[in-house]
Amino acid sequence: MEKKQKIVVIGAGPVGSLAALYAASRGNDVEIYELRGDLRDPSTTPLNFTKSINLALSERGLNAMRHAGQPKLIDHVKAATIPMRGRMIHGKKPNGQLYEEAQDYDIHGRAILAIDRGGLNKRLLDILDEMPNVTFFFNHKLTGADFKKNKAWFEVKDGTVSGDKGQRAREIEIDFDFMIGADGAHSAVRYHLMKYTRMDYEQQYIDTLWCEFQIQPKENPEDENLMSKFRISPNHLHIWPGKKFMFIAIPSDDGTFTCTLFAPAEFYTFLESDPSGAHIPDFFDNYFPGVTDLIPPAQLISSFHSNPHLPLISIKCKPYHYSSSAVILGDAAHAMVPFYGQGMNAGLEDVRILFDILDKHARMDENTADHDPASTRERALDEYSRVRVQDAHAINDLALQNYVEMRASVLSPTYRFRKWLEEQ
Ligand code: FAD
Numbered sequence: 001m002e003k004k005q006k007i008v009v010i011g012a013g014p015v016g017s018l019a020a021l022y023a024a025s026r027g028n029d030v031e032i033y034e035l036r037g038d039l040r041d042p043s044t045t046p047l048n049f050t051k052s053i054n055l056a057l058s059e060r061g062l063n064a065m066r067h068a069g070q071p072k073l074i075d076h077v078k079a080a081t082i083p084m085r086g087r088m089i090h091g092k093k094p095n096g097q098l099y100e101e102a103q104d105y106d107i108h109g110r111a112i113l114a115i116d117r118g119g120l121n122k123r124l125l126d127i128l129d130e131m132p133n134v135t136f137f138f139n140h141k142l143t144g145a146d147f148k149k150n151k152a153w154f155e156v157k158d159g160t161v162s163g164d165k166g167q168r169a170r171e172i173e174i175d176f177d178f179m180i181g182a183d184g185a186h187s188a189v190r191y192h193l194m195k196y197t198r199m200d201y202e203q204q205y206i207d208t209l210w211c212e213f214q215i216q217p218k219e220n221p222e223d224e225n226l227m228s229k230f231r232i233s234p235n236h237l238h239i240w241p242g243k244k245f246m247f248i249a250i251p252s253d254d255g256t257f258t259c260t261l262f263a264p265a266e267f268y269t270f271l272e273s274d275p276s277g278a279h280i281p282d283f284f285d286n287y288f289p290g291v292t293d294l295i296p297p298a299q300l301i302s303s304f305h306s307n308p309h310l311p312l313i314s315i316k317c318k319p320y321h322y323s324s325s326a327v328i329l330g331d332a333a334h335a336m337v338p339f340y341g342q343g344m345n346a347g348l349e350d351v352r353i354l355f356d357i358l359d360k361h362a363r364m365d366e367n368t369a370d371h372d373p374a375s376t377r378e379r380a381l382d383e384y385s386r387v388r389v390q391d392a393h394a395i396n397d398l399a400l401q402n403y404v405e406m407r408a409s410v411l412s413p414t415y416r417f418r419k420w421l422e423e424q
Contacts (some may be wrong), residue, residue, distance in 0.1 A: 003175040004028055005373055008152065010142050010189050012039070015347035016182030017124035018068060022355045023180070024131045025069035025262065031174070032128070033140040033154060035183070040122050051213070054250040054258035056237065056341035057081060057113040057120070064348035067355075070127055080119050082251045083111035088236035092289040102236060111235070114250045114340065125209035139405030142183065143171070145192040147325040150176050163259030179326040179376060182347070185313050187332035193322055202316040204338055206400070207264050210310050213303045215294045229255030231294050239406055240288035246407035247288040259295070261304075262407070268309050277301030312337045314400060316393050319385035327354065327385075336391040339406055340399035344391060355386045 007023040009016045010035035035264040037044035058075075065073050067277045086104035093099055105112065128134045137154070143152040154170040183191025217229040230251060232238055238249040238257070244264060271280055281297035292300065315335040318399060321327040331349030361380035365371050 006031070006175070007178045007180065008033060008174065008176040008179045009182060011035075011181070011183035011187075011330075011332070012121075012125065012138075013125065013182060013184060013330065014121050014344050015351060016180070016346055017121060017128060018064060018126055018353045019180045019182055019329060019354075020134060021068045021070065021073075021124065021131075022351055024128065024134045026355070028133065030131075030134045031137060031176075032134065033137045033142060035141045036138065036158075038125070038136070038138045039118060040125060053117050053260075054252055055115055055117050055344055056084065056250065057115045058341065058345045060342065061345035061348040062113075064352040067352050070296075071125070073127060076123055076391075077115070077120060078113070080253060081113035081115045081385035082234055082253055084114050084237045084251070085111040085235050086237075086317040088233055088238045090238060090240045090288070090290055092119060094412060098290045100232075102233075112237070114237075114252070116252060117344070140172075142188045142192075145179065145189065145326070146194065147179075147196045147322045150179075150325055152176060152179065176325075177374070178324065178396060181326060181328040181332045182330045183332050185315060185331045185335035187328060189326060190317065190332050193326055193328060197319060197322040199307070199317055199319065204312065204314045206312050206403075207263050208312055208337075208403070209265050209268050210312060210338075211261045211268075211304060212297055212307045213259040213261065213300065215259060216299075219256050223375070226253070226255060230257075232257070234302050240291060241407045242287035243407060245287050246403075247284075247291060248406075251296075257294075258293075271304065271320075272309075275305075277305060287366075316396055318389040320388060321381035321385050324381065328382055329354065333388075334396055336396045336399040337403060338399070339402040340395065342395050342399060346395050350392075352387060353388060354384050357387070 005028045007025070007028045007030050009020045009030065009032045012020075012032050016032065016034075020030050020032050047368050062074065062077075065077060086102055087107070089101045089103060092100070125136075128136070137156075139158040140154040140156050142152060143155050145151070152174050154174070156172055157169045179189065181187055181193070183189055190199075190201075194201065215231055218231060221230055227234060232249070234251040238252050240247040242263075245267065246262045247259060248262075250257040251257055269285075271277075271283060279302075283290050284291045284300060295303075313335050314337050315331075315333075317333065320329070320333050329350040331343060333350065334346065336343050336346070358377065358380045361376045361383070362373075365376045
């Protein structure tokens with residue numbers, strides 16, 4: 001896009017931040033509107049009310065960051081990651097002995113990377129902060145949008161209403177050339193977009209809730225080396241498959257593991273039924289052998305009671321855009337269950353593909369008389385929705401299928417036989 005445009009990005013999560021970076025490095029005026037406060041401010045409530053989730057970053061996401069026009073970004077991001085070369089399946093043999101079984105992801109040893117979502121997000125915000133053509137608007141909630149007149153309205157809770165300590169909100173109106181909606185699964189941009197385009201929309205809550213736990217590092221490791229702080233292998237994504245349930249652990253670069261319990265809602269109700277939590281360690285011993293050696297029972301109980309029990313949603317919709325005015329990316333367009341480890345990766349990939357297509361159309365149109373950026377963008381957005389919907393739906397389906405693989409199929413003799421054959 002050669003002509004300077006005012007691009008507004010809604011949502012300063014990983015996808016919105018990367019989209020802002022792509023837009024700003026093309027010389028546009030970029031404004032980022034975020035519902036919450038600045039993530040880098042310790043008083044800001046984190047997304048999902050959890051400390052931060054650890055994610056698996058794959059080549060799909062890395063490649064999108066590689067093309068952001070910031071050579072140092074990839075080095076910074078990689079420096080804060082831990083390679084996970086495979087899964088480590090934990091179980092118990094019929095004789096009661098605990099076992100671990102490593103299942104590599106790749107015969108060439110390639111790995112996916114464990115990364116702190118908040119850390120990655122902060123890094124992107126820091127880079128944006130240094131760009132003169134980027135302005136942040138935190139505590140700004142999108143409440144309305146007119147995609148024919150290119151106007152949007154926000155509720156602002158930033159303490160500027162006198163005498164009320166920022167509790168009351170004021171409303172502002174803005175104009176824009178192009179809006180990028182990266183405002184997550186419950187996207188307000190998507191909601192308003194539906195009034196302008198014939199959007200097919202489908203959502204599903206799966207019967208599984210998730211809750212976060214932590215494995216603390218060893219208190220007195222034999223040496224100062226970070227690696228000796230980890231209680232289990234730091235280079236694996238650990239899985240305790242429980243058929244109906246699953247417990248996973250992903251390493252963090254401080255020696256801890258962020259763990260997640262995935263279980264049907266009725267089991268949460270059952271575990272919640274006793275306020276003392278006495279049966280929580282028994283439940284773990286039954287289904288996730290060895291976990292109570294890594295997380296003391298009292299800590300399991302307190303984490304279960306104090307951390308939120310959150311739902312998992314899967315969303316498909318199409319198209320992703322309206323005219324030349326707006327497009328939705330990331331979870332706003334295709335929130336998916338986390339079992340394929342691709343939600344954020346696919347969102348970052350959206351950004352790369354969108355800007356590749358916008359650039360291609362800008363190059364095609366640059367020598368046409370009376371070239372109008374809006375009509376160029378309209379053609380580009382049309383192509384973007386066409387090519388991206390199919391891929392996003394496919395990743396969404398794979399993510400749903402992979403829950404069965406992770407919690408049950410990894411234990412089946414057929415799966416092991418197939419793996420054994422692949423290795424011969
Ligand atoms: P979000 O991260 O949801 O950010 C949206 C932003 O928009 C937020 O900051 C929000 O405050 C803001 N916002 C919302 N509404 C408004 C509004 N009205 N106005 C202004 N701002 C607004 N993905 C992976 O790739 N790998 C993994 O291993 C992985 N593991 C996961 C594990 C779990 C348990 C979960 C729940 C998800 C996991 N994901 C994983 C998915 C990943 O977290 C999401 O895909 C990713 O965070 C989506 O990024 P986003 O920027 O699109 O949306």
